[in-house]
Amino acid sequence: QVQLVQSGAEMKKPGASVKVSCKASGYTFTPYYLHWVRQTPGQGLEWLGRINPYNGGTSYAQKFQGRVTMTRDTSISTAYMELSSLTSDDTAVYFCARALAADYYDTSAYPYWGQGTLVTVSS
Amino acid sequence: EIVLTQSPGTLSLSPGERVTLSCRASQSVTSSYLAWYQQKPGQAPRLLIYGASSRATGIPDRFSGGGSETDFTLTISRLEPEDFAVYYCQQYGSSPGTFGQGTKVEIK
Numbered sequence: 242q243v244q245l246v247q248s249g250a251e252m253k254k255p256g257a258s259v260k261v262s263c264k265a266s267g268y269t270f271t272p273y274y275l276h277w278v279r280q281t282p283g284q285g286l287e288w289l290g291r292i293n294p295y296n297g298g299t300s301y302a303q304k305f306q307g308r309v310t311m312t313r314d315t316s317i318s319t320a321y322m323e324l325s326s327l328t329s330d331d332t333a334v335y336f337c338a339r340a341l342a343a344d345y346y347d348t349s350a351y352p353y354w355g356q357g358t359l360v361t362v363s364s
Numbered sequence: 365e366i367v368l369t370q371s372p373g374t375l376s377l378s379p380g381e382r383v384t385l386s387c388r389a390s391q392s393v394t395s396s397y398l399a400w401y402q403q404k405p406g407q408a409p410r411l412l413i414y415g416a417s418s419r420a421t422g423i424p425d426r427f428s429g430g431g432s433e434t435d436f437t438l439t440i441s442r443l444e445p446e447d448f449a450v451y452y453c454q455q456y457g458s459s460p461g462t463f464g465q466g467t468k469v470e471i472k
Contacts (some may be wrong), residue, residue: 285452285463285464285465285466286409286452286454286463287463288460288461288462288463300459302460303460336408336409338408341414345456347459347460347461348397348456348457348458348459348460348461349456349461350397350399350411350414350415350454350456351399351409351411352411352414352420352421354408354409354410355408356408357408
């Protein structure tokens with residue numbers, strides 16, 4: 242069965258960076274884009290961007306351009322999302338989510354989600 | 365980007381009741397690429413409906429989706445105890461994909 246397992250909760254100080262991992266199993270990693278979505282009480286659910294696991298190509302939401310970097314390691318079927326210059330507004334639960342099918346690229350519905358990673362930014 | 369507005373914000377209902385949730389888009393959603401999710405506290409969203417009306421794998425047939433262009437609905441024909449949760453719509457026809465703010469269905 243398809244599973245996405247994310248790394249554990251993080252606590253960071255303002256100005257720091259955080260890197261969250263998402264390990265995929267139960268399917269072939271490379272054909273399906275992986276997306277990152279965050280959830281905050283104030284902004285709700287918000288798309289950060291996506292990565293093409295086949296070639297590492299990325300597309301980021303304009304709001305996060307310059308602050309977010311998505312990478313992957315195909316040898317261990319794992320994707321990563323790094324967010325820099327953190328502020329308290331970045332306190333959120335971060336989810337990875339797999340695209341509905343292999344022909345969904347920049348946008349998709351998400352049938353599979355990681356369990357979420359709480360990132361807390363506080364001095 | 366497309367803004368999705370869900371209504372109402374909260375519904376207080378009893379098990380066995382029928383409920384219809386609304387999701388209105390600020391512009392037409394391409395190819396009816398509209399999804400609905402259910403979320404319970406501490407859990408990731410669960411895909412219920414995609415393509416406006418297709419049920420995801422394993423979703424009971426008491427859940428149905430409808431609508432097109434800018435107006436979409438999610439109907440639960442008969443509320444079960446496990447259906448009390450927050451429901452989100454999402455459009456994925458245009459980048460960036462966007463989500464509504466959610467409708468909470470609570471027990472009356």
